[in-house]
Amino acid sequence: MSNRDEFSQSTKNRVAARAGWQCSFEGCTRGTHGPSAESPEAVSNIGVAAHICAAAPGPGARRYDKTMSREERSGIGNAIWLCANHAKLIDRDEVTYTAARLRAMKAAREKASEEEQRSGKGASLFAIGPDIVCTGELAQVTSGSWTLHLKHFVAGDRHALVGFVSGFASRAAEDRYILSNELGDGRVLSGAPALAMQGGNCMVTCPVAPPVPRIDAQKLGSDFALHPETNDLYVENGSIAWVSGVDYLPQKIRALLSMQRGENVFAEMAGVRFYEYFEAFKGTFWLPQILMLDVIRQAAIPVGGGILTAPWMTPLQCVTRVRGVELLSGSPENNRLPLRVDLDVQGVGRWQRDLEIYMPTRDQMEEGARRLAETRPTIAEFGHYSTSSETR
Ligand SMILES: [Zn+2]
Numbered sequence: 001m002s003n004r005d006e007f008s009q010s011t012k013n014r015v016a017a018r019a020g021w022q023c024s025f026e027g028c029t030r031g032t033h034g035p036s037a038e039s040p041e042a043v044s045n046i047g048v049a050a051h052i053c054a055a056a057p058g059p060g061a062r063r064y065d066k067t068m069s070r071e072e073r074s075g076i077g078n079a080i081w082l083c084a085n086h087a088k089l090i091d092r093d094e095v096t097y098t099a100a101r102l103r104a105m106k107a108a109r110e111k112a113s114e115e116e117q118r119s120g121k122g123a124s125l126f127a128i129g130p131d132i133v134c135t136g137e138l139a140q141v142t143s144g145s146w147t148l149h150l151k152h153f154v155a156g157d158r159h160a161l162v163g164f165v166s167g168f169a170s171r172a173a174e175d176r177y178i179l180s181n182e183l184g185d186g187r188v189l190s191g192a193p194a195l196a197m198q199g200g201n202c203m204v205t206c207p208v209a210p211p212v213p214r215i216d217a218q219k220l221g222s223d224f225a226l227h228p229e230t231n232d233l234y235v236e237n238g239s240i241a242w243v244s245g246v247d248y249l250p251q252k253i254r255a256l257l258s259m260q261r262g263e264n265v266f267a268e269m270a271g272v273r274f275y276e277y278f279e280a281f282k283g284t285f286w287l288p289q290i291l292m293l294d295v296i297r298q299a300a301i302p303v304g305g306g307i308l309t310a311p312w313m314t315p316l317q318c319v320t321r322v323r324g325v326e327l328l329s330g331s332p333e334n335n336r337l338p339l340r341v342d343l344d345v346q347g348v349g350r351w352q353r354d355l356e357i358y359m360p361t362r363d364q365m366e367e368g369a370r371r372l373a374e375t376r377p378t379i380a381e382f383g384h385y386s387t388s389s390e391t392r
Helices: 009-018 084-090 099-118 158-166 246-257 274-281 287-300 362-381
Strands: 033-035 043-045 047-051 079-083 124-128 132-141 145-155 177-180 185-188 194-198 201-207 319-327 336-345 349-358
Touching: 009 047, 009 079, 009 145, 009 274, 047 084, 079 084, 079 099, 124 287, 132 158, 145 158, 145 177, 158 194, 177 287, 185 287, 185 319, 246 287, 246 336, 246 349, 274 287, 287 319, 287 336
Parallel strands: none
Antiparallel strands: 033 043, 047 079, 124 132, 124 177, 132 145, 145 201, 177 185, 194 201, 319 336, 336 349
8 A cells, every 4th residue: 555645536637627738837838638649549648747745755755744634745735737847857856846836836827727718718618428528629510420629638538538438338328428518519429439530639529319309498397396495306297397387497497406416316317416516626617617518418418217307308308508607606605506597498599597506515415325325225115216236
């Protein structure tokens, strides 16, 4: 067992993303990701998440600080994203490259990458299945396929992408999708994405199914479906009891965006991943973009198999395009998170609204998971739910 306080893969991804995948060393700005000569689908990474204060004491350890906790030493606050050359340089000379100087370089790089993002220089964002979020450019959109130039990974890495392609056949139907925040739309994948190198770009070609039909907002069901306190959906006659008409649209959207994935024992694939994304991306400029991708998933990708929705129907079944999702507060307060959504709604047109959605705290999420684990066998006895292998 190593005694070094190493960074997790998630920390490395986030420190790289925050630096805009460029070396943070003053005056360097070298891009740290690019196509690899190693194989057609490979992306090379010459970036390193370097320790500002060394991961462990000992000979050659630089800027080791014994007053730091292990969590602090392996936390994102102690990481700086550098090219391989500069990662070596700062570990040769701790007199010149003090912790304070490295922190200043890191802050300057993050500020610059945030400005690039704001000014629109940042590329648009895609999700390919549940584990990969990347920046890139749409190269071609046809009725049968979406092709993009992949630039950088925000979540996941090239191994995750290659794994998604090779394991595609065994993925749950709900996990086979591509989402684009530039299009405000997504598609179910009709086959595994194909990866190829072309003109120095990593190209991802995704075979896509036709868009899932949406319904007019006026034709949303007629039953009141919201529990006033828990925001849980009522289930009636084996499907969501939809509220009626356009007037109830805000309530319905609020309910859908308030249910975290995994919370509902009747449909574990249903729900948003807002809590998870807040944990991973809070305080970064990626957070609203990633929440937007998750809203697109609710609008464009069906959730079937459970009894919550009819098969092959999307949760936000009247939303045809997600134009924007804006956070109106940096973090939830008293379980409330204010959001501004900008949508195209079938039968209505453009629809903008400020909504307060429900966000659980960490304790509530953990308590919910415990309760869910206890409920599973009970529900199985009534024959409404087939248990997954780990519960029996
Ligand atoms: Zn560098």
